[in-house]
Amino acid sequence: MPKPIILAVDDDTSVLEAVVQDLRRHYGQQYRILRAASGKAALDTAEQLKERGEQVALFLSDQRMPGMTGVELLENVIPLYPDAKRALLTAYADTEAAIRAINSAKIHYYLNKPWDPPEEKLYPVLDDLLEAWQQGYKPAFEGLRVIGTRWSPQDHATRDFLGRNHVQYQWLNLEQHPEAAKLLEEHKLDAKNLPVVCFGNGDVLVQPSQLELAQKIGLRTQAEQQFYDLVVIGAGPAGLAAGVYGASEGLRTLIVEPEAPGGQAGSSSRIENYLGFPQGLSGEELAKRATLQANRLGAEFLTQRATCVRSENNYHIITMADGNEVSCHVCLVATGVSYCKLAVPGADRFTGAGVYYGASMSEAISCANEEVYIVGGANSAGQSAMHFSNYAASVRMLVRGGGLEKSMSKYLIDQIASRPNITVETQTEIVGFDGDGHLECITVKTPKGEEKRSTSSVFIFIGAAPKTDWLPSTVLTDARGFILAGPDLPSDLRAKLKIDRDPFLLESSVPGIFVAGDVRHGSVKRCASAVGEGSIAVQFVHQYLANLSR
Incomplete structure (x- = not known):
C-alpha cells in the first residue's frame, strides 16, 4: 500500500x-x-x-x-x-x-x-x-475481500479457513454492504454464486475449495521431498510440538494439516492455565508461535488431508487427498478430535447457517447485540462463552448435567460467574432447531418442560470424536476409535507381529506408527499434556530409528 x-x-x-x-x-x-x-x-x-x-x-x-x-x-x-x-x-x-x-x-x-x-x-x-x-487515519483496505452472506455454510467455511490461517481479510456481507454488489458487478459475477474471494491484485475465486484457497494465499500444497524421517499428521498442539522437537533434533520433518495449525485448541479464545503465560494466551497465538518455531527449526508444513497410510518393508507411505504420496521412516498420528454432532432434528440442516461446531471465531462479530447459545460444559465451552460475551448481548450456556464443576476448570467457572451477561442453565438441552433458510429458533428441554426460544446462533461443544477413520484396520483402536498405544495394546501383540521388542510407550500396533495427543486412547484432554506427548514421542522415534539401523 x-x-x-x-x-x-x-x-x-x-x-x-x-x-x-x-x-x-x-x-x-x-x-x-x-x-x-x-x-x-x-x-x-x-x-x-x-x-x-x-x-x-x-x-x-x-x-x-x-x-x-x-x-x-x-x-x-x-x-x-x-x-x-x-x-x-x-x-x-x-x-x-x-x-x-x-x-x-x-x-x-x-x-x-x-x-x-x-x-x-x-x-x-x-x-x-x-x-x-x-x-x-483509516487507510483504504487493499487486501483480500470475501463477498458472501452470513447464513451460507460455504461462506462460513471460507472465512473460518482464512481466519485460522492468520490471513487478514475484509468480509462484505452482500445484504449489508453496497460495496459487495459493486465488486460483483465490476467482475461480472452472479450474486447466486457466493462466496467470492477478491484479491488485491484483481484476481477472483468463485466458491473456492479449501485447496484452491490454500494455493492462492501461499500455503504449501505439494511436499518438497518424497521421503522424510518423520511425517506428523495433524498440527494441533501435539503435532506442532512433535514438529518442533523432530526438526530441532535433525529429523527431516513434514507436518501435514488440512485446515490450519492449532487444531481444536487453536480456536480457544483464552487459555489461562498454560505454563509460563501468567496472563494467559489465545489458542491462535499459541499455534502461531509454535508454527513459526517449527518453521524456523526446519520443519515443513503441508496443507493437505491424509486419506490413508500403508506400510511396506519398514517404510510408511501416506496418500494425500490430491493423490500424491510421501513416504517416511516414522508416521506420527496427532489428528486430535472433533466435536460430536448433535443428534437433534434440524441440526444438520442448519450447520454453518446458525449451528456451529466449535468456537467459530469468525462469527463472533456477527453476533453483536444478539443472544447466543453455547451447548456444553467443558473448558472449550467456557472459553467460548467468555469470548462471545464480549460481543453478544447475552450468552446462555446449556449444560445437560447438574453443574460445571465436574468438567470445567475452576478459574473458568469463576470468570463465567463474574460475567453478568452469561447465564448457565443446568439439566437443559436442545431438542429441536427450526428456521427459514437459517436458524431462527430452538426447542429447549428444561426441568420444567419444553419451550421455544428465538436465536440465530448456537455453538456446540459436546463430546470428542477421534479423527481415525482414514487409518487401516491394522492400527488398533478402542470401541470409540481412539488409537491404542504402548501398554494399552494387547499383551500378545509382540508374538503376533513376530517382533523382538515390546511397542514403545506411544507406538501403535503397527511398528513405526506413533500417536500423540487427544486422539490417543486414555489421553488427558488438555493442551499442555498434548504438547508433552508430542515432545516425548520424538524420543521414542529416535529409539525406533536406532533399532532399524541395527
Whole structure:
C-alpha cells in the first residue's frame, strides 16, 4: 500500500532541498516526501494526488512565495484534504501574520526559519502533528475481500479457513454492504454464486475449495521431498510440538494439516492455565508461535488431508487427498478430535447457517447485540462463552448435567460467574432447531418442560470424536476409535507381529506408527499434556530409528 505523503513547498530551491533532506532522514520510512517550488505547483500536485486516491498527511509550506502565499495555499488545500495537517514556515518578521493565520486559515502550527538543529526545533513539532493525524487515519483496505452472506455454510467455511490461517481479510456481507454488489458487478459475477474471494491484485475465486484457497494465499500444497524421517499428521498442539522437537533434533520433518495449525485448541479464545503465560494466551497465538518455531527449526508444513497410510518393508507411505504420496521412516498420528454432532432434528440442516461446531471465531462479530447459545460444559465451552460475551448481548450456556464443576476448570467457572451477561442453565438441552433458510429458533428441554426460544446462533461443544477413520484396520483402536498405544495394546501383540521388542510407550500396533495427543486412547484432554506427548514421542522415534539401523 502507498505510503502517506508529506508535501514540502518553498520557492527557494536551496531551502527546499534542506527541508526535504531533513524530512527524509526522519520520516522517510513511514512517509513519501514530495516537493513543490511554488504554491501553484503544490496545489496542482495536491489535486493530482487526490484524483489518484493517495493520502497527504502534512503540508509544510513557506509563507513568502510569489503568486500564492503559504497561507493561501494552505487554505486552498483544505477542501482537498481536510484532515491533513498544515504547517507554515515563516521568517521571524512574519510571526504575527502566522499567528493570525492559525485562526483564519486553520493552520495547525508555524515554524520559524532556520530551525537548526531539527532534532530540537523541527521533529518534535512534526512528530506531534503526524501522530495526531495517524490517530484519525483509516487507510483504504487493499487486501483480500470475501463477498458472501452470513447464513451460507460455504461462506462460513471460507472465512473460518482464512481466519485460522492468520490471513487478514475484509468480509462484505452482500445484504449489508453496497460495496459487495459493486465488486460483483465490476467482475461480472452472479450474486447466486457466493462466496467470492477478491484479491488485491484483481484476481477472483468463485466458491473456492479449501485447496484452491490454500494455493492462492501461499500455503504449501505439494511436499518438497518424497521421503522424510518423520511425517506428523495433524498440527494441533501435539503435532506442532512433535514438529518442533523432530526438526530441532535433525529429523527431516513434514507436518501435514488440512485446515490450519492449532487444531481444536487453536480456536480457544483464552487459555489461562498454560505454563509460563501468567496472563494467559489465545489458542491462535499459541499455534502461531509454535508454527513459526517449527518453521524456523526446519520443519515443513503441508496443507493437505491424509486419506490413508500403508506400510511396506519398514517404510510408511501416506496418500494425500490430491493423490500424491510421501513416504517416511516414522508416521506420527496427532489428528486430535472433533466435536460430536448433535443428534437433534434440524441440526444438520442448519450447520454453518446458525449451528456451529466449535468456537467459530469468525462469527463472533456477527453476533453483536444478539443472544447466543453455547451447548456444553467443558473448558472449550467456557472459553467460548467468555469470548462471545464480549460481543453478544447475552450468552446462555446449556449444560445437560447438574453443574460445571465436574468438567470445567475452576478459574473458568469463576470468570463465567463474574460475567453478568452469561447465564448457565443446568439439566437443559436442545431438542429441536427450526428456521427459514437459517436458524431462527430452538426447542429447549428444561426441568420444567419444553419451550421455544428465538436465536440465530448456537455453538456446540459436546463430546470428542477421534479423527481415525482414514487409518487401516491394522492400527488398533478402542470401541470409540481412539488409537491404542504402548501398554494399552494387547499383551500378545509382540508374538503376533513376530517382533523382538515390546511397542514403545506411544507406538501403535503397527511398528513405526506413533500417536500423540487427544486422539490417543486414555489421553488427558488438555493442551499442555498434548504438547508433552508430542515432545516425548520424538524420543521414542529416535529409539525406533536406532533399532532399524541395527
